[in-house]
Amino acid sequence: MRTKDEWKHDPEYLAIVQDLLDQPAVQRLSQFTQHHHSNRLQHSIAVSYDSYRIAKRMHLDYKSTARAGLLHDLFYYDWRKTKFDLGTHAFIHPRVALRNAEKITKLNDKEKDIILKHMFGATLAVPKYMESLIVSLVDDYEAEHEFFSPFRKHIEQKLLSESTSTNTKLKG
Ligand SMILES: [Fe+2]
Numbered sequence: 001m002r003t004k005d006e007w008k009h010d011p012e013y014l015a016i017v018q019d020l021l022d023q024p025a026v027q028r029l030s031q032f033t034q035h036h037h038s039n040r041l042q043h044s045i046a047v048s049y050d051s052y053r054i055a056k057r058m059h060l061d062y063k064s065t066a067r068a069g070l071l072h073d074l075f076y077y078d079w080r081k082t083k084f085d086l087g088t089h090a091f092i093h094p095r096v097a098l099r100n101a102e103k104i105t106k107l108n109d110k111e112k113d114i115i116l117k118h119m120f121g122a123t124l125a126v127p128k129y130m131e132s133l134i135v136s137l138v139d140d141y142e143a144e145h146e147f148f149s150p151f152r153k154h155i156e157q158k159l160l161s162e163s164t165s166t167n168t169k170l171k172g
């Protein structure tokens, strides 16, 4: 997303996902840390909105992309603390998310595929639709982006201050 709140000012996007955003089951995602610096609700909206924009540009089914993107991580445990290993988490949580999503809305085949296959790359489940591939790629990108950006900022600042002090020393 170009800005964190861009989705809030996009009435067409909101019309597609508002009924889901209003659900306590979706709001509850804000209680879970996703990638150290973001909660699972922020992450899910970012994946949903960016995927929606791409699908729209590509004249694909942007409605299913937006809705399933929002629901792709609809699970309620801390994936960093649970007993099973990361491979198992990659396999299990899309299934848990699908089951939870089906409790709050009716899903079409494409939406089911988007949720189930969003770990493509980490699991062998191959996306059946272009929209599923988009969500899976955006999810990877967002995970890295959310995880690394505060860290990167910290490193950049550190490098900047070190180069400034080195320059001062050289000049001095
Ligand atoms: Fe996920």
Ligand SMILES: [Fe+2]
Binding pocket: 043, 047, 072, 073, 139
């Ligand atoms: Fe995700």
